[in-house]
Amino acid sequence: MTTASTRLPEGRYGRSSDEHADRRLKRAALAFGVLLIAMMGFFGYYYVAQNEISAEIIKYDFSKTAVQVHLEVRKDAGASGYCTIRSQAESGAEVGRADFRFDGDATRIDKVVTLRTTSEGTTAELLGCHAD
Numbered sequence: 001m002t003t004a005s006t007r008l009p010e011g012r013y014g015r016s017s018d019e020h021a022d023r024r025l026k027r028a029a030l031a032f033g034v035l036l037i038a039m040m041g042f043f044g045y046y047y048v049a050q051n052e053i054s055a056e057i058i059k060y061d062f063s064k065t066a067v068q069v070h071l072e073v074r075k076d077a078g079a080s081g082y083c084t085i086r087s088q089a090e091s092g093a094e095v096g097r098a099d100f101r102f103d104g105d106a107t108r109i110d111k112v113v114t115l116r117t118t119s120e121g122t123t124a125e126l127l128g129c130h131a132d
Contacts, residue, residue, distance in 0.1 A: 052131035053081040053102065058110075060124035062087070066096075066114050069124045073102050073109040080104075081131040085113070087121030095121045 053075040060069045067087045075081065080103040087096040096117035102109055115124065 052076045052079040053083070053129045055083045055126060055129050057085075057124055057126050062117075062121050062124070064120050066116050067121045067124050068112055068114050070110070070112050071100070071126075073111065073129070075102060075107060075109070075131075077105050077107050079131055081129055083129040084127040085115055086125050086127055087115055087117050088123045088125070089119055090122045095119050097127075 053073065055071050055073040058070040058072055060067055062068075069085055071083065071085075073083065080101070082099040082101045084097065084099050086094055086098075089095045096115045098113075098115050100111075100113045102111075115121075
């Protein structure tokens with residue numbers, strides 16, 4: 001008797017449990033992939049299409065009572081909104097926070113704004129921008 005004759009014929013008794021597990025794993029991976037692509041699409045749309053105003057801090061200078069912040073704001077033409085900036089002391093305590101408004105038809109605005117502080121601030125942090 002040879003080893004070939006002792007093996008069971010392929011497909012005679014149905015699929016093995018490994019094949020069932022492989023098929024379930026492939027289905028789960030496919031479902032996860034579709035979900036991941038849908039989430040990426042949603043967040044991409046939200047970031048690109050719904051984000052009407054954004055900004056970044058180019059530089060800042062601080063004194064005992066204020067922080068001068070150079071902002072570069074990008075927005076849709078005609079959109080209006082505001083950006084929130086805060087300053088912290090060396091200890092980490094917040095010493096100033098303010099909203100700065102941006103309107104008009106310009107799509108790119110470079111502006112230096114002054115944030116008044118209660119004591120000497122050592123940082124300037126952009127907390128976010130929001131469209132009206």
